Amino acid sequence: MTAVYRLLIRLLMPAVFLYLWLRGRKAPAYRERWGERLARQTIPANGRHGLLIHCVSVGETVAARQLIESLLESYPNLPITLSSMTPTAAELSCKLFGNRVHHLYLPFDTPGAMRRFFDKLAPRAVLILETEVWPCFLREAKQRQIPVLLLNARMSEKSFASYHRYAWLVGPIWQQLDWVAAQTQASLERFINLGVAADRAALRGNLKFDSHVPVDVLATATALKQRWARPVWVAASTHKGEDEQILRAFQQILQELPSALLILVPRHPERFNSVGELLSTGGFNFVSRSSGLEPQADHQVLLGDTMGELLLWYALADVAFVGGSLITRGGHNPLEPVATHTPVISGPHVFNFKDIYQRLANAEAVRFATSAEQLARHCLELLTDAQLRHKLQQAAQNEFAQDQGATAAMLNDIKTQMPQLQRGAASAMQQVEVLQPSKRETIWFRKDRFDDFSAQYFTANFWQAQGKIKGAATGRSTAWFIASEPTDMLLRHYYRGGLVGKVNKDRFKREAISKSRAMAEFELLLALRERNLPVPEPLAARYVAAPLWGYRADILVAVIAGAKDVFKLLGERQLHSDEWKVLGAAIRELHDNGVYHSDLNCHNLMLDDAGKAWIVDFDKCGFREPGEWQQANLARLLRSFKKELGKAEEANRDFHWQEERDWPLLLAGYQGD
The missing domain is CATH 3.40.50.2000 (Glycogen Phosphorylase B;)
Structure with a gap:
């Protein structure tokens, strides 16, 4: 995508909305849901982290019907969102699939609209039908490491010539596709000539040959x-x-x-x-x-x-x-x-x-x-x-008679190209309910863990009145341990650190609710647990818009039964070699899954009674491409051990850690030795 394209698409927006208004004289639906055209709508929490399928209009929707039905059957607990550009396709989506899929309009391809769209929907993968590719859309998906598959893809001679002619404007869009399933050999060759890697494309036939009459x-x-x-x-x-x-x-x-x-x-x-x-x-x-x-x-x-x-x-x-x-x-x-x-x-x-x-x-x-x-x-x-x-x-x-089978072939492509969908086949976001006790307050909670939920659950005074406070953890702030079934809970309020925290205790700059501190950590923990990573189970998160400026945040997570953080353990005893190796292996498992921990230290590593390692506190963390950050994570952890050792020596208290003895054991576990 080029700077000229970004400028041009922005300049075209007034004309595009004028077109919609004029079209609305005969079809009023064109004057509706304009917020979606700029990704200004609210997307339900249980619609996030699913599969996005884009069918520009009616023809593509009809062609994809059997494939979508197959996906609904293959991934019954994965949110599926169907996007389109026309009201007729929107109406058809509701007619064919009802509330089994979420429907929305794909926003116009401006950088800001696409950034908001991906922030709000956060899809695991994107399927595009036929040839509806947009430069800003593809760029956002690529930056977020979201795989994009172009299915039932066709490329006419006329379109091929146009894409060649305007390559200087749209940029290298074809190289950003992870897979192309072409309808015909001629289309396949044209896609490869435009820049799709030959090993990322295949002839799969036409979904329309699989038309099924219910x-x-x-x-x-x-x-x-x-x-x-x-x-x-x-x-x-x-x-x-x-x-x-x-x-x-x-x-x-x-x-x-x-x-x-x-x-x-x-x-x-x-x-x-x-x-x-x-x-x-x-x-x-x-x-x-x-x-x-x-x-x-x-x-x-x-x-x-x-x-x-x-x-x-x-x-x-x-x-x-x-x-x-x-x-x-x-x-x-x-x-x-x-x-x-x-x-x-x-x-x-x-x-x-x-x-x-x-x-x-x-x-x-x-x-x-x-x-x-x-x-x-x-x-x-x-x-x-x-x-x-x-x-x-x-x-x-x-x-x-011999042309059927494209649906099965493309479904297999989806499963092969995106194995992470198998892991996410039972998306925990499907179990998230949204509660808005007031105009300024939004709560996400797990409906599979709570029959009902109240905003009071985020206040320590409420639990104290119930006699449920079991203890507290102190640091930058206090976190409260709460007696509960089937597991105890930890309530944590988000505070500012450093010099800023001395003048602004707990307000953060206003941002999209889904990107706010508590919601982002809640959602990340759900994603990590879907991958069976050793992290705590999130239960609920809260966003409260503060008067005049900013917001405040809270999170509830399940307490890991029988677990102590490594800092406390080292104050009591020396860790065994197997324990260090287990800790190193847990960090490596996180890194192998592309998980960046912004504050990896000895307080955030835990061992339970069974000797299993856990990693906690994922505020401001997320997924990243492999890079130098993995080694930076380890270096930060090493500094935390040295810092705590120094503080213990100054205070004349025990801290059973020796770098020459213990750090190589952790690295051995990290390296799989």
Whole structure:
């Protein structure tokens, strides 16, 4: 991504929002949810740390349906978020998946919006359908080490030439993809020529060949077909300039076949009303699907003015016309009617699906029409000849019988390329509930650990009144040990350190709630425990906006039963060699998982009664790429031992640590010796 691109995308924002406003005159949904377009919305805590799937519009959403269903089945406890750019795709997402997935609009590709988006959603991995790549989006994912897979990827000659021409503007975006699953060999070669590494790309076929018709859709279609008992022709995904030709053709069909029913389904919802007006002025007796009424014998047209029912209409129809093809729109996906065993008619303009239509034509499994008259002839021929319909159905089925399997192949790619999803298959963030006792206060708590929760749980006075305070740990501040079931809890308030702490005891600069001190530590601990790392279990976290400036924070974590920190242990006795090695191995396990500990010292290392090592206090910590910080962590730990030894000698108290004896043992454990 270049500086010119970043500047240009910002300058374009007023024009983009003006476009949405103007588009909203016919489709009011374009004027809604504008906060999401700039990532200004609130994302539920239990939607974070999941899988992000981006389908720009309806076609990509329909193609990805079976893959998304497979992901929901494979990772039942992993939050899945489906993003799109259009209201029709948003509505379809709700129709197909309900509350099983979160839906949101992908923000416009400005640096600030994408930074906020990834801060709030924090996905584990990103799946992009077809070719919807954005430079700022990819840059943020790369910086955060979030793998990005481009699935069902296609690259036309025209798009290939455009990306080559504007490479100076968008920068090296293709090198930032972790995996590309291409639809065709030609697309695969184009992606590699653009910069995708050859070992990060493969031919996987087209998800659209795996179109699956749900059993309930087939059952409904069969029932309606029997109830209506008339010839049905569906004209699907139609555009302005096509409807007039379709209705002229239908007038000719009615002269020969008066009982015929046309199901007319415009591509875009903002055209539903104008197509209804076209039917009225044309003298057609019609009923709208949105009315909830079924067509009666005197109705000639059913206006399909709902979303998510196109497969039903294809399954119900005797003949299907696939729109966007009588005008130079490029056509739409013919594999959906093929999946429902419905003969296909198309206009001549099918460059969006050129290869598929060519195969249908070679197999004599499609009819092309260039005019309303030719369209009427083809429809009449098929509506009145069951044998011909069966011939086209069978030819289409035979042609694509060997092309299925892309869904299974891409699902395997996801599992292979992103093994961390296996570890996160039971995301603990799914168990997080959000509580807002007041406008200024936000609490995250584990609903699997608390039946109910109160803001009072973050005050020591509340627990003292209950007689539950068992003790306290002192340092920069006091942390309280609280008796609880099934494990005791530790309550810690966040305080400032250093010189700043002398004038500002506990306020921090205002930031996004998800990035605030307590929430960030809470979320990090959940992620580390999913990886089976030796860290305490987080229970709840609180963010309280302070008056005028800043915020305060608190966290509740489970007490590690029978554990003592190494500082206290060394005040009592010398550690055994195996104990030092266990501590070193625990640090190495953290480092191997890319976990940076900002304050690794002898107070934050613990050993329990069973000899297991634990690491605590993950404030201001996080994931990092391998680097010099690992050795810096160890150096900081060594300094802490030396510091405490010096303080003990000055105070004339025991501290059973000798660098020459003990430090090599810890390093041996770290190195796996």
